[in-house]
Amino acid sequence: MNKERIALNINGRVHELEIEPNRLLLDVLRQDLGLTGSKRGCDDSSCGACTVLIDGSPQMSCLMLAVSYQDCEITTIEGVADGGALDPLQQGFTVEGGAQCGFCTPGMILTAKSLLARNPNPTEQEINDALSGNLCRCTGYTQILASVRKAIELLREQPEEVESR
Amino acid sequence: MSEGHPTTSARSSPIGARVPMVDSVDKVTGAGKYADDLALPGMLVGKVLHSPHPHARIRSIDTSEAERLPGVHAVVTGRETPVKYGILPVGHDETIFAADKVRYIGDNVAGVAAESEAIADEALRLIQVDYEPLPAYFEVEASMQAEQNLIHDDKPHNIEKEYHHHFGDVEKGFAAADYIREDRFECAEVTHAALEPHSTLGRFEPDGALTVWSSTQVPYYLMKTLAATLEMPEERVRVVKPLVGGGFGGKSEVIPLELAAPVLARQARRPVKITYTREEVFYAHRGRPRQIVELKTGITRDGKLKAVEARIIQDGGAYCGYGVVTILYSGQLLNAMYDIPNVKFDGYRVLTNKPACGAMRGHGTVNTRFAFEQQLNRIAAVLGIDPVEIRRRNLLKPPCITPNNLRVLSYGYPECIEKVVEASGWKAKHGKLPFGKGIGMAGSHYVSGAANPIIRSTLPQSTVKLSIDRQGVVTILSGASEIGQGSDTVQVQIVAAELGVPVDLVKIVAADTARTPVDLGSYSSRVTFMAGNAALEAAREAKRQILSAAARKLGSPPESLVIGGSETSDPLSDAQVGLDFAEAVRLAMNGAETLTAIGTYTTPEEATGGKFKGAGVGPSPAYSYSAQVAEVTVDPETGQVTVDRIIAAHDCGKAINPMTVEGQVEGSVWMGLGQAVQEEMLWENGRLMNPGLLEYRTASTLESPPIEPILVESHDPEGPFGAKEAGEGSVAATIPAVAHAVYDAVGVWIDTLPITPEKILKALEAKRQSLGREL
Numbered sequence A: 001m002n003k004e005r006i007a008l009n010i011n012g013r014v015h016e017l018e019i020e021p022n023r024l025l026l027d028v029l030r031q032d033l034g035l036t037g038s039k040r041g042c043d044d045s046s047c048g049a050c051t052v053l054i055d056g057s058p059q060m061s062c063l064m065l066a067v068s069y070q071d072c073e074i075t076t077i078e079g080v081a082d083g084g085a086l087d088p089l090q091q092g093f094t095v096e097g098g099a100q101c102g103f104c105t106p107g108m109i110l111t112a113k114s115l116l117a118r119n120p121n122p123t124e125q126e127i128n129d130a131l132s133g134n135l136c137r138c139t140g141y142t143q144i145l146a147s148v149r150k151a152i153e154l155l156r157e158q159p160e161e162v163e164s165r
Numbered sequence B: 001m002s003e004g005h006p007t008t009s010a011r012s013s014p015i016g017a018r019v020p021m022v023d024s025v026d027k028v029t030g031a032g033k034y035a036d037d038l039a040l041p042g043m044l045v046g047k048v049l050h051s052p053h054p055h056a057r058i059r060s061i062d063t064s065e066a067e068r069l070p071g072v073h074a075v076v077t078g079r080e081t082p083v084k085y086g087i088l089p090v091g092h093d094e095t096i097f098a099a100d101k102v103r104y105i106g107d108n109v110a111g112v113a114a115e116s117e118a119i120a121d122e123a124l125r126l127i128q129v130d131y132e133p134l135p136a137y138f139e140v141e142a143s144m145q146a147e148q149n150l151i152h153d154d155k156p157h158n159i160e161k162e163y164h165h166h167f168g169d170v171e172k173g174f175a176a177a178d179y180i181r182e183d184r185f186e187c188a189e190v191t192h193a194a195l196e197p198h199s200t201l202g203r204f205e206p207d208g209a210l211t212v213w214s215s216t217q218v219p220y221y222l223m224k225t226l227a228a229t230l231e232m233p234e235e236r237v238r239v240v241k242p243l244v245g246g247g248f249g250g251k252s253e254v255i256p257l258e259l260a261a262p263v264l265a266r267q268a269r270r271p272v273k274i275t276y277t278r279e280e281v282f283y284a285h286r287g288r289p290r291q292i293v294e295l296k297t298g299i300t301r302d303g304k305l306k307a308v309e310a311r312i313i314q315d316g317g318a319y320c321g322y323g324v325v326t327i328l329y330s331g332q333l334l335n336a337m338y339d340i341p342n343v344k345f346d347g348y349r350v351l352t353n354k355p356a357c358g359a360m361r362g363h364g365t366v367n368t369r370f371a372f373e374q375q376l377n378r379i380a381a382v383l384g385i386d387p388v389e390i391r392r393r394n395l396l397k398p399p400c401i402t403p404n405n406l407r408v409l410s411y412g413y414p415e416c417i418e419k420v421v422e423a424s425g426w427k428a429k430h431g432k433l434p435f436g437k438g439i440g441m442a443g444s445h446y447v448s449g450a451a452n453p454i455i456r457s458t459l460p461q462s463t464v465k466l467s468i469d470r471q472g473v474v475t476i477l478s479g480a481s482e483i484g485q486g487s488d489t490v491q492v493q494i495v496a497a498e499l500g501v502p503v504d505l506v507k508i509v510a511a512d513t514a515r516t517p518v519d520l521g522s523y524s525s526r527v528t529f530m531a532g533n534a535a536l537e538a539a540r541e542a543k544r545q546i547l548s549a550a551a552r553k554l555g556s557p558p559e560s561l562v563i564g565g566s567e568t569s570d571p572l573s574d575a576q577v578g579l580d581f582a583e584a585v586r587l588a589m590n591g592a593e594t595l596t597a598i599g600t601y602t603t604p605e606e607a608t609g610g611k612f613k614g615a616g617v618g619p620s621p622a623y624s625y626s627a628q629v630a631e632v633t634v635d636p637e638t639g640q641v642t643v644d645r646i647i648a649a650h651d652c653g654k655a656i657n658p659m660t661v662e663g664q665v666e667g668s669v670w671m672g673l674g675q676a677v678q679e680e681m682l683w684e685n686g687r688l689m690n691p692g693l694l695e696y697r698t699a700s701t702l703e704s705p706p707i708e709p710i711l712v713e714s715h716d717p718e719g720p721f722g723a724k725e726a727g728e729g730s731v732a733a734t735i736p737a738v739a740h741a742v743y744d745a746v747g748v749w750i751d752t753l754p755i756t757p758e759k760i761l762k763a764l765e766a767k768r769q770s771l772g773r774e775l
Helices: A025-032 A088-095 A105-118 A124-131 A142-164 B024-029 B064-068 B117-126 B170-175 B219-229 B256-268 B278-284 B323-332 B366-383 B387-392 B413-424 B487-499 B527-554 B571-577 B581-589 B658-677 B731-746 B757-771
Strands: A004-010 A013-019 A051-054 A057-060 A073-075 B044-050 B056-062 B072-077 B108-114 B128-133 B159-167 B179-187 B199-204 B210-214 B237-240 B272-275 B290-299 B305-315 B342-350 B437-447 B462-468 B474-478 B506-510 B562-564 B567-569 B595-601 B623-634 B641-651 B707-712
Touching (some): A088 A142, A142 B658, B064 B072, B072 B117, B072 B256, B108 B256, B199 B256, B210 B219, B210 B256, B219 B237, B219 B256, B305 B323, B305 B366, B323 B342, B387 B413, B413 B437, B413 B623, B474 B527, B487 B506, B527 B595, B641 B658
Parallel strands (some): A004 A073
Antiparallel strands (some): A004 A013, A051 A057, B056 B128, B199 B210, B462 B595, B623 B641
């Protein structure tokens, strides 16, 4: 198959690649760019472990042809921490036990990030609805929900911190 | 210093603190590496050819076309892999690739290594296998009648193993009973479905040594199996466990790809990685078998258990795997929960032409526990005794030895019962909720590590080495396998607590067979107890060395010193003679560049069980206990069960890290819920009808009710800081608690799992018929 030259904007950095047009975004991230934080947990888009943000909206990279996303801003889990500082969601998952084996965690965090960007004060039901496409086998979701709630709390505290400086 | 009572330190102890998991930053940033995230220069993609037949003789295999395909570097079949293996010494019945016949759809026939996945797939298509199909057995009932075309020639009637245990005298027990009840229970087959598919990367060094990175719970057993099957000395095989994306038992024995990738790498002379697809994971399986339990219980009028007799049949699939252990657990752990003077157990592990079953969270105990607790609740209903009260009347009185030689020291079950009764408002609800709403209760337990190792040996069951450098940084070297349950973190907390240093001064290097001491692995919920005790002993030894050196320097007796803050100091003259921890460590080094200490754990002889055949499975140094209350809503029109709430009290001895213990309890309850109401492997002539996460119906946030954990601390006298297991004991109670709540809601008992709407509707209809009116 002939290769195509493409450019992908991932985590604010442009990557120029020469790839076959049938390559999935997930495989390009993991195999060509070494961005292995996005995971493959299934064969049929049922688990959500490969979730990335496309212009801020959560999508499963195992279903996407990489060549089709050249004009988008792609965010993977590797692009969530701001420099060395963890994002409030990453902090929440750390201190509330939301990451047990950690395999669903990148997808969970990106989905939750998109939710909180749209709706900084979601109800329990809205969190459950948003995360329902991301499967976890470890936690029973209780500590994942606590992690998201912790992140909401941290986000609320943030502006005050800025003012006090 | 007495066992089980570590000295206190001036610093607030990390024992009992909600310490974030030590690898959590790697997990939330995507920086952590799992096996499939690893890549090596020149690495090839490995793929396995699976059998399309459930049972067939292999007449011939022609791999010549596949070998000629450009980009293919290795093709291996059973001809090159004749050595038999299996996780149990009594069950060496597998080869890496099938030698003469295949025994299930999905059995491993050949492997290829190629430059890309597409080439590997094409190579698989080019392998010509000439099969002679044989009659296949899919149900245990038929399989046990088989006289010919046996699945394994040395297993008559396709029975892998049978056990017949009798403790006390059940006939006498039944004679003394006022009420005898017999029921038949059936539990569907379920699987782990850890989110990370199995993955293995193998590389041979130029000198012929092998390194394998694999998604395993048992690096040590994998190393031994690699050495045996690849016919290499053990010292030339290194197994490294990267991050593991969940196990639940599915990675606790050697999975074929873990041997296939290195075999291909050896032939290709290049690194080879195999990662299973989700469908392959379902067929690799090793999950909880379908189980039939025929249970007979005799009890007095006032609810005192007199005798229990169980006939248990497990559908083990085509190979032994852990099967002999699974069937033994299913009988042995009828005990150690309640005071039952007479117990009889007939257990049959039966072979069928389906993927092998194995160890799954709550190994062997879950389905039997469902049957027992369900029957106890049915008995309570008949006798008109409150289900809580009937349990109170049959409690053990520890310390005690059960009739089958299980030693029970700490026993938090009574407290677990009282806690869930109180938290749920049981008295106001049981039997009093409106039709369609129900509440139920049940209990369960589990071992804190198998007292006897899989391979009999005099080796300690866990060894932990500490190395402290000149700056006072403590490094734990441990073979224990972190699989998401928090094993690394618990060892760090134990060492930090005993040494009296902050947790961030303690680092851990774990689960690398060439770099870390031997630990048997993460199975039978053994790590906190066994590796934790080894870590504690190592820390005590390091502390002894440090305090002795400090005492010499300060001229005070070592007993008067404590490590606390960042200082080693005499508390009476803190300001005057304070000694920096690192300085004390340097004094203790006595010229060497590191201070080292070693701790080990071996189960005490008195906890290793009896001498009868099969006595080795079931004994544990300590048992965890769980009591749970479930509340459900049942729609009588649709049969749909909605679990509204689960309250789960778990006796973990001591919660070294309450956050991770709660996480384990919640995860266990949730997994039990899956088995209770929706998960089931559906087979049709040996083919799995639902080999995907959605078809298998693993629950999302939307089907997952609130789970409220309550931690009960019974302070086990031999556990590290009193701790016992937390990761498995809560699975089983959930299922009978839900089934009981369904009965409380709509008045029907469902004795087969999962409890589906169809079964409820059918039972409701039968009840209407028998009553001759609406319910």
